[in-house]
Amino acid sequence: MPMPDFSLALPEIWVGAMACVILVADLFVPGKDRAVSYYLSLLTLAVAAWLTLDTQWGVRELTFSGTYVADSLGAILKVSIYGLTALAFIYARGYLKARDLLQGEYFVLGLMALLGMMVMASAHSLLTAYIGLELLSLSLYAMVAFNRDSRVASEAAMKYFVLGALSSGILLYGMSMIYGGTASLDLAVIAERASADNMLFVFGLVFVMVGVTFKFGAVPFHMWIPDVYEGAPTPVALFIGTGPKVAAIALFMRLVSEGMPSLSEQWQLMLVILAVLSLVIGNLFAVVQTNFKRLLGYSTVSHVGFILLGLLAGTEEGNAAALFYAITYALTAAGAFAVIILLSRRGFEADQIDDLRGLFQRDGMSALALLLVMFSMTGVPGTVGFYAKMLVLKSLVDVGMIWLAVFAVLFAVVGAFYYLRVLKAVFFDAPAETAARIEATAGFRVVLAGNALAVLLLGIFPGALIAACLAVFA
């Protein structure tokens, strides 16, 4: 048997190796602020991005006996996940340090989770996808419980673990059915052999969909999201709310869209139900939240509804729209969490909407950043969120699902209400008298400003990213 082509999987090999290096280096390098681990992690991400673009963009090749695929879809997913992970690292550092939580393990676990997402993005067999998913999930469980003295964090981690393990089990069960029906783990073979005539595949599909949409957090598999967002340390919530959502697109594209095209009629119907429920429940429950992190949790659910709408169109354009939506939403959400991190300090989490009161007068720059982020989530033009929504609507209209598009925009108006409530606290309310001075390093501010500007600039010049997303599926 010939040797597999390792060069195609260079990014994964590099990230995996570096995670081990950082784990060991962290033990031997003194220093309380973990500068070496931190900068090595960022370097890892930068090099990985270069490797990915260099070896995987614009090609489509299989290796490791057809279990791993290097293609543009994987490349764009990975590069955006690197960026989101970098944001999660940068925003986290000061937060963790102030709480005596800054340990090298945070970066190692983050890189391991990243490796899991990368494997998912390049999976070409059921097992590869499953391994990637588990690597991601196990790292995330540990990260949620990173503040081991916090009871809410432990509770959130336990909830996340129990539900996550259950969904993984269901996913595995579904995979076993499909394997039973096709006698192959290879997704290309499965795509050929699976057909809607055999009920076995339909059942398998249902179970796989449960696993995939659990990762998305679509209704009715969303129960973990608000609790985990609220309980986890804010930088971890940021991490969970961004990269894994993009990775979930990968899981869907590989397992369902490419893996079972002949069952598209079945999974489209499932997606319609999931998307509609996510839009309704996510938006309506977000309206009544007073905790900003929980609000972001429910708002994530509603945005997942939009992503699923793009996927269910089933066209190249629809997939590209969903991809664009996931990437830009994750970028936007990172900005929202960053503002919470900015306002928090040791012993105080600024996670209530009331904690944002008068931010415009306390700190104009972060108020404007939050303005852009919230309007982007609302879908107001000038911010990138508008194009995300527009592309999804366009792909729906093009396949004739106009009423679904109308339904989606009506619930976007419901969404506007609670985003405006946040902005009302920021701009129109007077600051609480107890509000402390906001302290942040210059680096943090620069990255937050860059993050917000990216939301704005992508909202004015979205052409390049849209073209890249389209090129992936063309």
Place this chain on the structure above:
Amino acid sequence: MFEGWPLLSLLVWLPIAGGLILLAIGERAPGAVRGLALLTAVLTFLLSLPLWTQFQPGAAMQFVESVDWIPAFGVKYALGVDGIAMPMIILTTFSIVLVVLAGWEVITQRPAAYYASFLIMEGIMVGVFAALDAILFYVFWEAMLVPMFLIIGVWGGPNRVYATIKFFLYTFLGSVLMLVALIYLRYQAGSFAIADFYGLGLPMQTQVLIFLAFLAAFAVKVPMWPVHTWLPDAHVEAPTGGSVILAAIMLKIGAYGFLRFSLPITPDASLSLDWLMIALSLIAVVYIGLVALVQQDMKKLIAYSSIAHMGFVTLGFFAIFRILANSESGALLAMQGGMVQMVSHGFVSAAMFLCVGVLYDRMHSRKIADYGGVVNTMPKFAAFFLLFAMANAGLPGTSGFVGEFMVILATFKANFWYALLAATTLITGAGYTLWMFKRVVFGEIANEHVAELQDINAREFLILAILAVAVLGLGLYPAPLVEVMEPTLQQLIQVVTAGRVG
């Protein structure tokens, strides 16, 4: 000069850039901020004048610019103006100069952000009128909400939060449906250019749905009865400058949408639903006029009178089908009347709100009952206020008369009863405006606050004088405005009649 200049782009981006610079300067130097704001506003206004002087008579789009923007979907950054859009753009740049002047000494809370909001808003509004691409139009259309949301919410009155969230949600709900309609039209036409949406020959049922989607967006903006309830709230709570922009420009954008989208894109639906539009317009004229009579709050009264006056605009636009059915001529007159009414209302309502603003700055009350005998202490102000009140009531010789008269005259050719109902405004309009004027300005000095009032200063005098000239000028000699838009409106009627499938 100005040959080959990207004038429209300059008009969009110059104020936005000025606004961003103001934000960057921040609140450190209020004097410099005001000066820079005024400079930007005046410069933008001057740059908009060549649009008028170099405008070629005719219906074609002029000053056209077109650049690929999102090539993957054929979205273009395409700007251009015709006889409808050009006057509205000049009205916009003109109003912003007044707004900056009106806020001069009055806005003490965060003046840089205040002026920046208005300048950014100016660029966006010019963009709405100049956009030739549906997506570009929608981007500007929605982006307009953001500065207005902040203007009302930060600098508004006591109940501003309620008002601004209501304003945002109402208009947002209206416009998202339009977005779906635009995307559907793109699917049919294969391009996002607005001109390509004309004459598609869509089946009736589709047209009706698209018409209703547009109606949701534009009727809220105009606003038409019964979706007008956000307007009195927003006006009452907004700062004076916000009220002026709302009344003078933003309401016009709704009516502009009818001309640019509803009528030419869905002519059959417009024909078959014209009874609805006429009914809603007449309800606005008659019923809202009566509502205005009983208001206790001056700004609310003017807000309701705005709704009634905008009813004339929509009446003029949608009466054309019945007029065409009865006679060859008259349709053009109705449309011109609607357009003149739009411009005139831009001047008159701005002037009325500025007058109330002058009083509010001194007394911090908008209640009619708190005033009385203002003429004794503020004679110059009272003279201006009287002129604008007369214009609001439609006195011949003022701009308020021209538009209303043209619409009523044309409507006679559609149906006698429409014209009769519309003409009741001459009574109710005079009633609510003059009765308010009498209670506020005439009579004995009502209380010691009124006795202490100072007459208008030079700055306020300048603002009101400019508006007085505009109101009288348009009232006495409307021909230039009417002529400049005639070819465009003529062509629009052609599109509406020729483009019908049934």
